[in-house]
Amino acid sequence: ETGVTQTPRHLVMGMTNKKSLKCEQHLGHNAMYWYKQSAKKPLELMFVYSLEERVENNSVPSRFSPECPNSSHLFLHLHTLQPEDSALYLCASSQSTGMGETDTQYFGPGTRLTVL
Amino acid sequence: DQQVKQNSPSLSVQEGRISILNCDYTNSMFDYFLWYKKYPAEGPTFLISISSIKDKNEDGRFTVFLNKSAKHLSLHIVPSQPGDSAVYFCAASAGNEKLTFGTGTRLTIIP
Numbered sequence: 404e405t406g407v408t409q410t411p412r413h414l415v416m417g418m419t420n421k422k423s424l425k426c427e428q429h430l431g432h433n434a435m436y437w438y439k440q441s442a443k444k445p446l447e448l449m450f451v452y453s454l455e456e457r458v459e460n461n462s463v464p465s466r467f468s469p470e471c472p473n474s475s476h477l478f479l480h481l482h483t484l485q486p487e488d489s490a491l492y493l494c495a496s497s498q499s500t501g502m503g504e505t506d507t508q509y510f511g512p513g514t515r516l517t518v519l
Numbered sequence: 520d521q522q523v524k525q526n527s528p529s530l531s532v533q534e535g536r537i538s539i540l541n542c543d544y545t546n547s548m549f550d551y552f553l554w555y556k557k558y559p560a561e562g563p564t565f566l567i568s569i570s571s572i573k574d575k576n577e578d579g580r581f582t583v584f585l586n587k588s589a590k591h592l593s594l595h596i597v598p599s600q601p602g603d604s605a606v607y608f609c610a611a612s613a614g615n616e617k618l619t620f621g622t623g624t625r626l627t628i629i630p
Binding site: 407409444446448451459461494510511512 | 521523528553555560561562563564565568608610617618619620621622
């Protein structure tokens with residue numbers, strides 16, 4: 404596997420379910436991100452982890468719970484979601500959380516989540 | 520308040536011609552700009568970037584122009600190829616802050 408991978412690629416869940424999204428990066432990066440992409444809206448940054456520590460939480464509801472056990476893996480735990488949480492959830496990684504030219508973010512393919 | 524705007528949701532261009540994608544921003548503190556390309560069922564792929572100290576950056580068929588006074592940047596693709604058909608996202612950041620993305624423009628290259 405190369406780059407950034409995400410599983411599952413598609414997920415359908417009920418509002419009472421608990422599920423987790425997984426992201427793995429094989430690039431040796433130190434920073435990982437969760438983004439939400441809803442239809443006709445800009446990409447929304449949800450969480451940022453740097454060296455396994457959460458450095459940013461963008462006012463995300465507590466029904467989304469991230470976990471970064473090591474610099475290569477990032478999880479997004481989901482519970483009691485709402486239908487409006489249906490979206491594409493993208494993971495990204497970068498060498499660091501700076502915004503210089505060496506800190507380009509590389510994205511995974513995303514998980515298409517549908518909440519019924 | 521949307522700080523990065525891509526006002527054209529879609530654009531169609533004949534193969535071989537120039538594609539011009541536009542992006543406007545409102546935050547004068549933005550100093551680093553990127554373009555990402557996204558194919559269906561894939562994550563965004565980094566394409567090209569420019570820092571505010573430059574007004575042009577070129578990489579092969581792709582050129583990004585930055586007009587700071589107008590708070591406008593554009594991506595030129597020439598010549599356009601069928602494989603360029605995708606959604607293009609403009610993104611910007613201020614210092615070490617997070618990236619702010621536009622809503623994207625769907626480019627279709629007509630053979």
